[in-house]
Amino acid sequence: MLSQFGDFLRIGLKLNVERPILAGVSGGPDSLCLLDLLHRHGFSVVVAHLDHGLRPESGAEARGMRLVAENLGLPFVLEACDVASLAKAQGLSLEEAARTVRYRFLFRQAGVYGAQAVAVGHNADDQVETVLMHFLRGAGLTGLEGMAAISLPNPWSDTIPLARPLLSVWREEILEYCQQRGLKPLFDSSNLDTGLFRNRLRQELIPALDEYIPGVRQRLWRMADLLAEDNAVLEELAAAARKICLASKGTGYLAFDARVLRDQSVAAQRRLIRWAVSELRPNIRDLDYAAVERALSLLKPLTPLAHQRDIALGLRAFLENGLLYIAAWDANLPIAQWPQITADDVLQIPGVVNLLAGWSLKGEFVRDLESVREQALENADPFRAWIDAGEIGSTLTVRGRRPGDSFQPLGMGGESTKLSDVMINEKIPRRARARWPLICTGEQIVWLPGFRIAHPFRLRPTTRHAIFLELSLSE
Amino acid sequence: MLSQFGDFLRIGLKLNVERPILAGVSGGPDSLCLLDLLHRHGFSVVVAHLDHGLRPESGAEARGMRLVAENLGLPFVLEACDVASLAKAQGLSLEEAARTVRYRFLFRQAGVYGAQAVAVGHNADDQVETVLMHFLRGAGLTGLEGMAAISLPNPWSDTIPLARPLLSVWREEILEYCQQRGLKPLFDSSNLDTGLFRNRLRQELIPALDEYIPGVRQRLWRMADLLAEDNAVLEELAAAARKICLASKGTGYLAFDARVLRDQSVAAQRRLIRWAVSELRPNIRDLDYAAVERALSLLKPLTPLAHQRDIALGLRAFLENGLLYIAAWDANLPIAQWPQITADDVLQIPGVVNLLAGWSLKGEFVRDLESVREQALENADPFRAWIDAGEIGSTLTVRGRRPGDSFQPLGMGGESTKLSDVMINEKIPRRARARWPLICTGEQIVWLPGFRIAHPFRLRPTTRHAIFLELSLSE
Numbered sequence: 001m002l003s004q005f006g007d008f009l010r011i012g013l014k015l016n017v018e019r020p021i022l023a024g025v026s027g028g029p030d031s032l033c034l035l036d037l038l039h040r041h042g043f044s045v046v047v048a049h050l051d052h053g054l055r056p057e058s059g060a061e062a063r064g065m066r067l068v069a070e071n072l073g074l075p076f077v078l079e080a081c082d083v084a085s086l087a088k089a090q091g092l093s094l095e096e097a098a099r100t101v102r103y104r105f106l107f108r109q110a111g112v113y114g115a116q117a118v119a120v121g122h123n124a125d126d127q128v129e130t131v132l133m134h135f136l137r138g139a140g141l142t143g144l145e146g147m148a149a150i151s152l153p154n155p156w157s158d159t160i161p162l163a164r165p166l167l168s169v170w171r172e173e174i175l176e177y178c179q180q181r182g183l184k185p186l187f188d189s190s191n192l193d194t195g196l197f198r199n200r201l202r203q204e205l206i207p208a209l210d211e212y213i214p215g216v217r218q219r220l221w222r223m224a225d226l227l228a229e230d231n232a233v234l235e236e237l238a239a240a241a242r243k244i245c246l247a248s249k250g251t252g253y254l255a256f257d258a259r260v261l262r263d264q265s266v267a268a269q270r271r272l273i274r275w276a277v278s279e280l281r282p283n284i285r286d287l288d289y290a291a292v293e294r295a296l297s298l299l300k301p302l303t304p305l306a307h308q309r310d311i312a313l314g315l316r317a318f319l320e321n322g323l324l325y326i327a328a329w330d331a332n333l334p335i336a337q338w339p340q341i342t343a344d345d346v347l348q349i350p351g352v353v354n355l356l357a358g359w360s361l362k363g364e365f366v367r368d369l370e371s372v373r374e375q376a377l378e379n380a381d382p383f384r385a386w387i388d389a390g391e392i393g394s395t396l397t398v399r400g401r402r403p404g405d406s407f408q409p410l411g412m413g414g415e416s417t418k419l420s421d422v423m424i425n426e427k428i429p430r431r432a433r434a435r436w437p438l439i440c441t442g443e444q445i446v447w448l449p450g451f452r453i454a455h456p457f458r459l460r461p462t463t464r465h466a467i468f469l470e471l472s473l474s475e
Numbered sequence: 476m477l478s479q480f481g482d483f484l485r486i487g488l489k490l491n492v493e494r495p496i497l498a499g500v501s502g503g504p505d506s507l508c509l510l511d512l513l514h515r516h517g518f519s520v521v522v523a524h525l526d527h528g529l530r531p532e533s534g535a536e537a538r539g540m541r542l543v544a545e546n547l548g549l550p551f552v553l554e555a556c557d558v559a560s561l562a563k564a565q566g567l568s569l570e571e572a573a574r575t576v577r578y579r580f581l582f583r584q585a586g587v588y589g590a591q592a593v594a595v596g597h598n599a600d601d602q603v604e605t606v607l608m609h610f611l612r613g614a615g616l617t618g619l620e621g622m623a624a625i626s627l628p629n630p631w632s633d634t635i636p637l638a639r640p641l642l643s644v645w646r647e648e649i650l651e652y653c654q655q656r657g658l659k660p661l662f663d664s665s666n667l668d669t670g671l672f673r674n675r676l677r678q679e680l681i682p683a684l685d686e687y688i689p690g691v692r693q694r695l696w697r698m699a700d701l702l703a704e705d706n707a708v709l710e711e712l713a714a715a716a717r718k719i720c721l722a723s724k725g726t727g728y729l730a731f732d733a734r735v736l737r738d739q740s741v742a743a744q745r746r747l748i749r750w751a752v753s754e755l756r757p758n759i760r761d762l763d764y765a766a767v768e769r770a771l772s773l774l775k776p777l778t779p780l781a782h783q784r785d786i787a788l789g790l791r792a793f794l795e796n797g798l799l800y801i802a803a804w805d806a807n808l809p810i811a812q813w814p815q816i817t818a819d820d821v822l823q824i825p826g827v828v829n830l831l832a833g834w835s836l837k838g839e840f841v842r843d844l845e846s847v848r849e850q851a852l853e854n855a856d857p858f859r860a861w862i863d864a865g866e867i868g869s870t871l872t873v874r875g876r877r878p879g880d881s882f883q884p885l886g887m888g889g890e891s892t893k894l895s896d897v898m899i900n901e902k903i904p905r906r907a908r909a910r911w912p913l914i915c916t917g918e919q920i921v922w923l924p925g926f927r928i929a930h931p932f933r934l935r936p937t938t939r940h941a942i943f944l945e946l947s948l949s950e
Contacts, residue, residue, distance in 0.1 A: 135610055136687055138694025140701045144619070197687070205687060212611055212672070212680060219613025222764045226615045229741040230709055237708065266704040289697045 002169060002177060006041045013150045013163050015043065015117060021163070022046045022077075022115035024106045027065050027186035030121030033174045034166055036181055038119065039072055046113045047072075050102050051080040054094070061186055077109050095196075100283075107156040118156075119163045122147055125171040128220045129201050132209075138289065140270075141231040146224035168221070238271035245272060247323050252331025254279060255323040262299050269296055273317075276326040281313045288312055298324060308430075320429045333431060339449060339471055340435040344399040347439065349389075349467055353398050355437060358474045361398060361449060365389065366466040376459055376466065383472065385447045387457040389465040396467075397440045401433065407445045408455040419445065426451050439469060477644060477652060481516045488625045488638050490518070490592060496638070497521040497552075497590035499581045502540050502661035505596030508649045509641055511656055513594065514547055521588045522547075525577050526555040529569070536661055552584050570671075575758070582631040593631075594638045597622055600646040603695045604676050607684075613764065615745075616706040621699035630757075643696070713746035720747060722798050727806025729754060730798040737774050744771055748792075751801040756788045763787055773799060783905070795904045808906055814924060814946055815910040819874040822914065824864075824942055828873050830912060833949045836873060836924060838914075840864065841941040851934055851941065858947065860922045862932040864940040871942075872915045876908065882920045883930040894920065901926050914944060 009015045021038060023045050025031040038045045047069035051062045062078055069076035087097035106118045127146045134143030149168070152161035166174065178185055209216045241264045245256045254276045261269060273295045277287050294309045295317040308318035311326065318325050327333060339359035347353045350364040366372060366386065376386035405419035423433045426448075439447040447453045449471040459466060484490045496513060498520050500506040513520045522544035526537040537553055544551035562572035581593045602621045609618030624643070627636035641649065653660055684691045716739045720731045729751045736744060748770045752762050769784045770792040783793030786801065793800050802808060814834035822828045825839040841847060841861065851861035880894035898908045901923075914922040922928045924946040934941060 135698070136684060136691055136694070138691075138696075138698040140698065141616070141705055200687065205684075208683070209611060209680075212675065216611055216613075219611070221613075223610075223613040223615065226745065226764065229745070230616055230705070233709060233712065233740045233742045234705055265708045267708045270701065270704070289701065 002037070002173060005037055005165070009038075009041060009043070009165060013117075013165060015163065017042050019116040020044045020046055020113055021117050021119050022048050022106060022110040022113055023119045024048055024050075024102065024121070025065060025068075026050075026121075026188075027061055027068075028121070028188055029171075029174050029178045029183070029185040030123050030126075030166060032068070032183045032185050033169075033177050033181075034119060034121040035068075035072075036177075036183060037165070039074065044074075045072075046075050046077060046109070046115060048077045048106055048109050049079075050105050051078065052083045052098050052101075053080060054083055054098070064186070075113070077113075079105050079109075081105075103156050103162075107160060110157075110160050115160065117150075117161045117163045119165055121166055122164045123166045123169050123171050123174055124221055125202070125217065127167055127224055128206065128217045129198055131220050131224045132201055132206065133198065137286070139286070140289075141227055141234065142274075144224065145228040145231045148228065170217075234267055234271065237265075238268050238275065241268040242272055242275060249279075250331075250333075252280065253325055253327035253333055255320075255325045258299060258319055258322050258324045261324060266296075269299070273326065277311065277313065277315060280315060280326065280328060284313055295324075295326060318430075321427075338429065338432040339437055339473075340432060341398060341400055341437045342435075344397065347396040347398050349394045349396065353437075356435075360472055360474065361437060361439070362470045362472065363396060364468050365394075366468050369463070369466050372468075373459070382450050382452070383470060385449075385453045385469040386459055387446055387453055387467050387469065388459055388463045389467045390463065392441050392446070392457075392467065395441075396446065398437050399440060400435050401438060405438075405445065407448065409448075409452045410455050410458050411452070412455070414455045419448075422448065422451075437471075477512070477648060480512055480640070484513075484516060484518070484640060488592075488640060490638065492517050494591040495519045495521055495588055496592050496594050497523050497581060497585040497588055498594045499523050499525075499577065499596070500540060500543075501525075501596075501663075502536055502543075503596070503663055504646075504649050504653050504658070504660040505598050505601075505641060507543075507658045507660050508652050508656075509594060509596040510543075510547075511652075511658060512640070514549070519549075520547075521550050521552060521584070521590060523552045523581055523584050524554075525580050526553065527558045527573050527576075528555060529558055529573070539661070550588070552588075554580050554584075556580075578631045578637075582635060585632075585635050590635065592625075592636045592638045594640055596641055597639045598641045598644050598646050598649055599696055600677070600692065602642055602699055603681065603692045604673055606695050606699045607676055607681065608673065612761070614761070615764075616702055616709065617749075619699065620703040620706045623703065645692075709742055709746065712740075713743050713750065716743040717747055717750060724754075725806075725808075727755065728800055728802035728808055730795075730800045733774060733794060733797050733799045736799060741771075744774070748801065752786065752788065752790060755790060755801065755803060759788055770799075770801060793905070796902070813904065813907040814912055814948075815907060816873060816875055816912045817910075819872065822871040822873050824867075824869045824871065828912075831910075835947060835949065836912060836914065837945045837947065838871060839943050840869075841943050844938070844941050847943075848934070857925050857927070858945060860924075860928045860944040861934055861941050862921055862928055862944065863934055863938045864942045865938065867916050867921070867932075867942065870916075871921065873912050874915060875910050876913060880913075880920065882923065884923075884927045885930050885933050886927070887930070894923075897923065897926075912946075 010017065015021065021043050023031065023035050023038060025035050025047050026049070035045060035047060047065065049062055049065040051058050062080070066076050066078065081101050083094065083098045083101060086101065087094050090097060092100070110118045131144055131146045137143070147164055147167060149165070150161050150163050154162045156162070206217065213219065245261045245264065246254065247257045248255045256272065256276075261272065264272070270292050273292045274287055277291070278284070291312040295311050298309060298317055298319050308316050311317050314329055316327060316329055318327075325333070340356045342356060345353045347361060347363050353361045355361065372386070379386065401419055406416045407419045407422050408414055408416045409422060423436070428436060437449055438445050439449060444456070445454055446457050447469055449469070485492065490496065496518050498506065498510050498513060500510050500522050501524070510520060510522060522540065524537055524540045526533050537555070541551050541553065556576050558569065558573045558576055561576065562569050565572060567575070585593045606619055606621045612618070622639055622642060624640070625636050625638050627633075629637045631637070681692065688694065720736045720739065721729065722732045723730045731747060731751075736747065739747070745767050748767045749762055753759070766787040770786050773784060773792055773794050783791050786792050789804055791802060791804050793802075800808070815831045817831060820828045822836060822838050828836045830836065847861070854861065876894055881891045882894045882897050883891045884897060898911070903911060912924055913920050914924060919931070920929055921932050922944055924944070
């Protein structure tokens with residue numbers, strides 16, 4: 001591998017020898033080997049080092065790295081960060097915090113130096129450890145495929161690729177190379193700490209697995225390669241599915257067209273839910289299998305309407321108006337599509353009450369009842385209502401629902417029902433119910449705008465005076 | 476799980492309580508539990524037992540199973556087989572031979588009894604062991620997805636599904652169930668043999684992994700479920716790709732349209748090669764990663780024509796006429812599409828020589844040379860040739876190539892070239908070269924039918940007598 005390294009950089013990774021590469025160099029064998037190889041193959045390298053401030057010797061190590069860069073005549077960028085404090089402040093593990101800070105630093109500097117890529121020193125053993133770690137956690141394909149030798153877009157940039165030129169080189173080969181070239185890698189004592197999961201895999205589990213199946217490292221490395229191609233196909237399909245399924249997106253929420261989503265393969269559905277969660281919670285890398293299944297359970301045919309389920313990470317899923325929402329519990333979801341009141345109000349007849357977002361309620365006396373009586377009795381338009389004005393006078397109130405509200409929907413035999421049940425049956429979205437306008441006289445509900453009038457206020461043959469009500473949305 | 480077992484059988488596995496199920500019952504806890512559950516849920520079960528003849532007590536065990544079936548009032552089918560001899564005869568491992576014999580027996584009997592399905596006792600732990608085994612071998616998705624709770628088609632039938640109703644039930648639950656129900660499972664001493672790979676996984680490796688990641692069994696079980704959905708999508712895509720890529724198929728070979736195959740995703744290409752190998756070698760379950768890559772390497776743009784590569788299992792891959800062949804080394808590949816001789820022959824002018832598969836060569840003197848001279852000089856049809864008859868007389872020979880044959884193709888400046896190089900340049904398929912007809916006079920090649928005449932025999936302004944030759948295929 002190392003003998004064809006130049007070809008691999010140019011052809012395999014499509015790196016251009018004319019343009020700078022920013023290399024993340026910790027000082028360990030991998031990154032020193034990477035730096036030396038890039039330099040020997042004629043690439044102009046910017047050496048970037050992050051002092052994580054986690055060990056007392058880190059400052060001295062940073063100075064050592066500066067010397068290495070200077071001896072090669074290469075630019076050196078240093079940044080120091082108190083990773084431990086940052087991890088504490090953000091509630092991240094040390095490894096996670098270090099990783100985040102490091103990659104942000106590298107990509108920021110790559111932008112500054114106009115680098116064609118950020119290169120890091122992950123080797124074939126790192127790949128195998130990554131795959132094994134994901135396997136043991138029961139990850140899906142996206143974990144099992146491991147790292148990519150070149151990835152764009154990546155979590156840190158849509159324009160600068162992340163390159164891992166040593167991904168198919170084994171650790172032994174790298175150590176041997178360092179020795180032959182007289183490179184002096186730093187020794188990171190944390191690599192010996194078997195309290196760290198990755199170190200236990202490296203030092204205990206992988207050697208043990210190799211006794212079960214000789215060559216297990218090579219096998220797992222190749223498997224990752226196979227699975228990456230499989231995953232690429234599935235990701236492409238999922239991206240296509242996303243285009244036709246995504247119905248709306250806003251701060252703290254996403255909504256899929258439930259009917260279209262149901263038509264996708266389960267594999268695509270799961271990827272779409274994972275994608276939605278990653279859009280809403282960009283810093284989370286692992287999402288539990290069961291969380292995805294909870295969201296998808298809402299697509300089953302017999303799921304009660306207005307049912308909602310906790311996903312994880314402060315997110316919930318619910319069905320509404322044919323949409324499957326994935327939303328933060330505290331998200332300010334859009335309600336502009338429904339009529340909503342701001343406060344209780346009075347509707348003078350004739351007169352108008354304005355609601356939120358362009359909706360309004362209008363009331364007027366019917367001047368010539370006989371000419372509209374037939375239309376009124378056969379009315380099928382839920383946005384219009386004709387009611388008996390007999391006992392009402394010229395004032396109606398517009399208010400939101402109150403505990404204990406009941407309602408006698410027209411056409412239900414005059415039976416009185418809990419308003420909350422009517423709202424559920426009528427599929428009024430849960431979050432729109434509290435501020436849904438109710439037209440009342442005294443405590444009694446006269447009309448549930450958009451749905452039905454109340455039985456006691458229906459037009460009768462004896463009705464002489466009627467009021468016409470209308471709910472409308474200005475364009 | 477066991478509490479909703481009836482629902483799972485009817486809804487999850489779509490089994491019909493009115494129709495018989497054939498259950499493979501070894502007598503171990505899994506199959507006894509399965510039998511008991513199916514019986515209690517009202518299914519009419521045919522109890523099938525194969526005596527593998529591997530342990531001295533196997534005959535007594537078979538009689539015990541007959542009693543179990545009789546006590547439940549169920550039909551019992553027994554077959555005895557000397558698996559050890561069979562394994563030796565077929566060069567298979569004991570496990571592999573036992574598996575093959577067992578499933579053939581079960582599906583054959585399922586046909587006899589008109590069973591709606593064959594049910595076997597694999598449990599959730601078996602699933603995890605299977606997934607882990609495939610992982611360690613570096614298998615692709617098709618291994619990592621593990622077993623399916625219901626599979627049709629399966630390797631043994633296109634019409635009778637294989638059901639694994641206990642696939643989501645853990646071994647502990649099954650043992651507990653057996654105890655509660657007073658079932659008396661047979662004890663299979665081979666389960667303790669840690670020389671067997673699966674037993675080592677079960678007894679040593681999985682408990683060890685559980686210390687790395689608690690709940691690793693559940694995680695791997697769920698992962699298999701995820702990956703099965705992913706694989707289903709990819710298999711469907713591969714089946715669609717197969718339809719448009721497969722160009723021909725015969726005994727011992729398959730051929731894909733190389734151009735169409737190149738347009739597929741690498742994931743689909745790999746699946747197609749695996750499929751081709753499984754069609755040609757149906758008993759082989761694992762195919763090496765590198766073998767697939769060797770076959771696919773022929774699709775790279777710079778692959779020399781007529782290049783061929785050994786795949787594995789006595790199969791090779793080669794490109795020919797725009798087709799990628801996967802073929803047994805000893806396969807009798809079709810050559811009907813090319814002219815081929817059976818033996819050396821004489822072409823009397825005028826006269827005809829018949830070749831294989833409807834091809835023939837005809838020769839005649841040109842009666843009125845002037846009337847065809849222009850056509851002859853401008854001839855672009857490689858199946859026809861006009862040659863100077865000056866030194867030939869009325870006899871030509873038709874023969875196959877001989878070592879050292881050289882040829883002076885017309886239009887190459889009269890230069891003499893090795894015939895074998897001409898054949899390669901002209902893309903004559905490798906296997907058609909030895910018996911490709913050559914029209915000769917003495918040792919000299921006059922015409923390579925289907926391609927070019929030789930420079931010395933071209934028509935010249937001074938030519939007075941000419942011979943017309945034609946290669947044709949009767950419909």
